[in-house]
Amino acid sequence: MPRATIAAGRTLRPGMRLPLLALAALLVLAAGTLLVLGAGGDAPKPTVAASGSQPTVLRDWIFRQDPDDMGAGAGWARSVPGGRPVEVPFVANPGPPAGPQGEQAYEGSVGWFERTVEIARTGTYALRFASAHHETTVWIDGERAGRHVGAYEPFEVRERLEPGTHRVVVRVDWRDPDARSDAGFRRGWFNWGGLNGRVTLRPIGDSELDRPTVRTQVDGDGARVTVTARVRNRAAPRELRVQGTLAGRALRFAPVTVQRGGEATVQASLDVPPDALWSPERPMLHELALGVGDEAALRRPVGLRELGWQDGELTLNDRPLILRGASLPPGIMDRGDALRPQDMDALIAQLGAIGANATRAQRPLPGALLERLDAAGILVWQEVAPWEPAGAWAARTPQARMAATETVERAVRELRLHPSVVTWSLSNELSARGHPDGQAAWIEQTARRVRELDPSRPVSADLWGRDLPEQALPMHDALDALGITDYVGWYEEIGAPPAEQERVARDRLQRMRALFPGKVIAVTEVGAESSDENPPDAPGGLAFHADLLERRLSTYAQVDGLDGALVWNLRDFLLRPDFRGGSIEDAYPTRVPTPGVNAKGLFTSEGEAKPAVEVVREGLARLMD
Known part of the structure; x- marks a missing residue:
């Protein structure tokens, strides 16, 4: 916060x-x-x-x-x-x-x-x-x-x-x-x-331009694009004229009279043909250029697309959309979270290696990385609330909840121009009823606020797979999309026969689909640790990891109405020096941990591919069959 x-x-x-x-x-x-x-x-x-x-x-x-x-x-x-x-x-x-x-x-x-x-x-x-x-x-x-x-x-x-x-x-x-x-x-x-x-x-200068938005409404003959921006006046009261272009075509804003220290929102629209639209298959970007004489200027690459989320189906430009990919690590070895261009390019290439059209981030991504995801056609399940571990909630006072809402608002305003952002997520591993210290009410209120700031995307939360809801609550009604974590076979159903693990995983998803028929539902975490320090077929081994993901993605392909799956994680990353795998330590006493590292990646922390990369590529492709 x-x-x-x-x-x-x-x-x-x-x-x-x-x-x-x-x-x-x-x-x-x-x-x-x-x-x-x-x-x-x-x-x-x-x-x-x-x-x-x-x-x-x-x-x-x-x-x-x-x-x-x-x-x-x-x-x-x-x-x-x-x-x-x-x-x-x-x-x-x-x-x-x-x-x-x-x-x-x-x-x-x-x-x-x-x-x-x-x-x-x-x-x-x-x-x-x-x-x-x-x-x-x-x-x-x-x-x-x-x-x-x-x-x-x-x-x-x-x-x-x-x-x-x-x-x-x-x-x-x-x-x-x-x-x-x-x-x-x-x-x-x-x-x-x-x-x-x-x-x-x-x-x-004497005027400023900020908070741009681009909203696209698709019809059969193309799309109507509406652009807004805030203009602020730092000089004497006067009329301000905002000029602009989008994809080289003029945007015609009406002049506005603004007092000293005041602000106004300007709006203009134009029509574009179907081939101007952005999609993962064709990530077309255009330059949005706005200015007020020589006083203020704003230039951004933008993509024009429309998301839909009716009746439990996610769509992009009126076509069904299935999310397929893996979550981004919060940082990389030898660089931490201070990513350089070559680091971001490597992450994009690794997402490409698994055939991803989507990823997930547990923190607001830097603009330079989002620009690369825009250009690559990779969508982002973007968390914008303060991060919390499973079932936890730190904002237990009115002041803390207000600060959490402000954090969300700032992130939405900062990132909403990127076409790659597919949803705003308000929680990591939310418990069935939310934390008793006000989390459910906060989600309801904040979801409404996010829609005011950006009605063009669904609002979501990621649900804790170990504590999924038995009934729909007002907290869930306030959301458009639900992500579900699935660690059956790693943290849960440990040692159960593979067929039993798959039955449990499938039944959970089918139960969530029946409980929330009108909502987008995707798996947003699934995986297990792996390294070459363990025997390949043993828990924590490379073959164990690949086998679990191969089975699980095959199960997902059989679940009707599932809107996607995102593996956890794309790449191993540093967590904290005393981390040895969390609750899994007692379950697998002979397992050799990777100290301080979350080792659930498809690639090692040095960027080397694990055997699971190929099976995940094939398994994600089956979600489209």
Whole structure:
């Protein structure tokens, strides 16, 4: 449930806390060159332009770890001594998964990031962080500019800056993950810390454009596309005219009169032919470009498609849609959750290797990864609520529930332009009646709010397979789609004959289909651990894993009305150093665990394919038969 506080705006002059850097900036300007300098005047980096509205990506930083938390008292907010060059996104502790070093890495630390930026023209600038974990404080020229708590959601710091060199310092604190979990910031993966999303800087003009939406309504001759956006006025009361194009065709927005500090929503529609639509088979993307003169601009790649979820059937562009794939890991070995382009490309390729048209994410995905999923035609079952373990619920006070709702709202607004997002999920492994401390009522209320923000997608929750509902409750009535976890043969029905395991799994799904005839139903977790440390056919072995998934996917193909299956997980990932498989330890005492790793992946943490990859590819294809 991230929270942010931003300092009041003020004009920062380069000389306020940086007399030496200001002098250096004058020398640079005298030479006729504009530079962005790293800490201590390192090699030149891209210039931050002061005109237009497009952001400049700030990749290069200096980083210094501060395990004793001495930096604040030593004045590092003004300048971080020492340090090493890093490229953001960056986490300081990507591993190892276990052992003394893994335990130390998991417990967290404090880290400081620093760089300088050169500003060419006086104005207001927005420094945007796509994600940071966990407690982040930002200083500009030694003055505190903002603070944020949480991860996996963007936040901004805005300041009025004068021409010259300005120093940006960021302190990130990710210590004591257990205390953060008790405070409601839970995660089922490693305690990676740092700037785990990209950082950008952009100038703010007299007007701003944001919160774009694109809604597509398909008919037999093509589709009607409606575009909306929010326009804000930072100047005197006036009429604002938003111009726009979609796929190279003009969008005609009516002019709006907006008071100083006010805002308005503009809307325009156009018709497109059938071949302009997005689908997994043909993931066509178009550029949406909006602007207000030379004051504000917004450009995004978008896909045009319509989802349907009537009578328990999921459709895309009026055609039946069966979801097939595997969940994405929250991070990867040696990088954590600070994914680079090559890491994201590798994940897309691995989804392609199993013939996936869908995946699942337990945290809001970064925009760069969603753009790749858009382009690849891979749909995302996207969780947007604060993550919880099975049956748990941390938001037990009105304040915590309000914060959870705000987290959901921010994620929906941030991600709704991506055609790959197929549903907004409000829970991980929800118990049959919800947690008694208000979870059911929260889901009902939040589902209504999500539909207000985005009526174009179903709202869902993932149900705990061990505690499935016996009756439909108002909580379930508020949802359009249900994901079901299935660990029969791993955590449940341990040692039962394979035929009995398949009967139990099939009967559960058929019971859910009968109980919720009007809802989309898909399996959103199924799997078992595997590694070459165990005998192939024994629990935890590679052949055991492949056999269980082959049997189970064959069972799913026989269940009428099932809208898809997503295997858990695409790739092994780091969890916590003391993890040995959870409740499975006592059931399989001879099994050799992979310490600190969730080993249910189809690929190892190093990216090597396990034997289950091929059987999953074939099994997912059978869901379409």
